[in-house]
Amino acid sequence: MTDEFNCYARLPRDGYEHETVCHSAGGYARGDVHTNTVEGFFALVKRGLYGTFHAVSRKHLHRYLGEFEFRYNTRWLDDGDRTMLAIQAADGRRLTNQQQVAR
Secondary structure (H helix, E strand, O other): OEOOOHHHHHOOOOOOOOOEOOHHHOOOEEOOEEOHHHHHHHHHHHHHHHHHHOOOOHHHHHHHHHHHHHHHHOOOOOHHHHHHHHHHHHOOOOOOHHHHHHO
């Protein structure tokens, strides 16, 4: 779900349905179609990048976004449940210093 900005029309669909709202005409919701969710996510990312991390290189941006995605998708969990989920997701994975430098 996006606003009417024309660059969104060129994005690949990959099995997804694309719905729009027309902000320029004063439309902000059409039934279940709205941009509030993505705007909330972007606000979380901006607050984190400007307020916590301050400077993020392009090389590592995907890692920061991955962290914000995890936090946003688990926002309804308490801290203990979120921590357990993160530990379970890391089980069996290992990133050595050599691998980190190569990235």
